[in-house]
Amino acid sequence: MKISKLHPIMQLATAATLALGLGVAAQAEEGAKLIVNGEIEMVTRTAAPAYIDGLDEIISGWEFRSTETQALQMDDFDNSGMLGVDSALEAWNKVQGPEQKSCATCHGDVESMKGVRTVMPKFNEEANDLWTLEDYINNCRTERQNVEAWGYTGGSMTNMAALIAVQSRGMPMNVAIDGPAAPFWEAGKELYYARTGVLELSCASCHEQSYGLHIRADHLSQGQINGFPAYRLKNAKLNGIHARFKGCVRDTKAETYKPGGPEFHALELYVASRGNGLTVEGPSVRN
Numbered sequence: 001m002k003i004s005k006l007h008p009i010m011q012l013a014t015a016a017t018l019a020l021g022l023g024v025a026a027q028a029e030e031g032a033k034l035i036v037n038g039e040i041e042m043v044t045r046t047a048a049p050a051y052i053d054g055l056d057e058i059i060s061g062w063e064f065r066s067t068e069t070q071a072l073q074m075d076d077f078d079n080s081g082m083l084g085v086d087s088a089l090e091a092w093n094k095v096q097g098p099e100q101k102s103c104a105t106c107h108g109d110v111e112s113m114k115g116v117r118t119v120m121p122k123f124n125e126e127a128n129d130l131w132t133l134e135d136y137i138n139n140c141r142t143e144r145q146n147v148e149a150w151g152y153t154g155g156s157m158t159n160m161a162a163l164i165a166v167q168s169r170g171m172p173m174n175v176a177i178d179g180p181a182a183p184f185w186e187a188g189k190e191l192y193y194a195r196t197g198v199l200e201l202s203c204a205s206c207h208e209q210s211y212g213l214h215i216r217a218d219h220l221s222q223g224q225i226n227g228f229p230a231y232r233l234k235n236a237k238l239n240g241i242h243a244r245f246k247g248c249v250r251d252t253k254a255e256t257y258k259p260g261g262p263e264f265h266a267l268e269l270y271v272a273s274r275g276n277g278l279t280v281e282g283p284s285v286r287n
């Protein structure tokens with residue numbers, strides 16, 4: 001039988017049995033609270049935005065982690081992602097390029113980046129395009145600092161994205177999806193629901209219709225991005241949003257898109273909008 005003819009859950013079960021190994025259903029544990037350093041209160045569960053059809057409630061990926069992994073994100077001393085943040089702070093203050101400028105020369109203290117992460121990605125008028133946090137960072141490097149662009153998913157870039165995210169921790173995600181951002185949002189939505197690969201799975205097959213289930217040794221979340229960059233225990237480094245998307249698409253045995261490319265830009269806006277109302281957690285800690 002063709003997998004796509006089945007009910008989504010059965011379809012996932014079938015596909016997963018074929019290729020991934022599906023485990024016992026489980027619900028995200030309710031009641032656990034994420035308070036970082038005993039002071040930053042996170043919203044890890046709230047009502048879904050009205051424009052999201054498939055979910056009533058949106059839930060941070062943190063809720064789907066084991067108690068041990070959850071604990072690593074509750075104190076910056078235990079969160080290895082903070083090492084990347086520290087090294088980005090050095091980069092922030094590093095004077096370089098022909099004009100001998102650092103990020104701080106123009107932006108001052110990095111606290112000036114407060115709130116920036118909550119609205120990314122956003123439409124950039126001048127470029128007439130949708131820009132992610134990474135695009136803003138690289139634009140400042142190449143056009144204002146006159147130094148080389150960082151690799152889109154490279155360590156320096158992801159660390160800097162984490163440093164900037166930290167300034168917004170505890171603030172709700174609030175990306176705009178209307179006006180000039182609307183066509184990007186529509187394109188992202190289409191990608192989110194498109195079934196791809198041999199397994200004919202979409203992002204929604206796993207993260208909308210099947211969250212709460214166990215897949216391989218993992219517990220399926222809603223695939224939210226409010227926690228990015230995410231420190232993954234699996235590869236012991238900070239991981240950016242497009243790197244994560246790439247891994248997920250590859251797992252469905254589909255051709256993946258290029259990190260930093262137009263498809264993942266649109267997808268990032270759509271996925272970010274599904275988390276509007278959840279608080280910025282970056283850097284989070286995940287498996």
Ligand code: HEC
Pocket residue numbers: 092101102103104105106107116133136137140141144145160164
């Ligand atoms: C020569 C001055 C200059 C330097 C150096 C510079 N920037 Fe910028 N940056 C700007 C200006 C001007 C803007 C646009 C301001 C605005 O629109 O609010 C901007 C915008 C940004 C934004 C988007 C902010 C927003 O609210 O949309 C980010 C993020 C950013 N810069 C990060 C960096 C980082 C990281 C570095 C160092 C690698 C850096 N910048 C270096 C001048 C600079």
Ligand code: HEC
Pocket residue numbers: 020060061062064192201202203204205206207215218219220221222223224225227230244245248249251252267271286
């Ligand atoms: C076969 C099932 C499957 C599909 C299809 C899938 N993912 Fe995932 N995804 C996972 C698993 C498993 C994880 C790790 C556990 C978790 O957080 O759900 C994950 C994690 C994520 C995360 C990290 C969440 C966090 O809080 O750290 C994001 C973001 C994500 N996926 C986005 C996507 C997007 C976008 C698509 C579509 C392009 C997609 N995924 C397709 C299985 C899938």
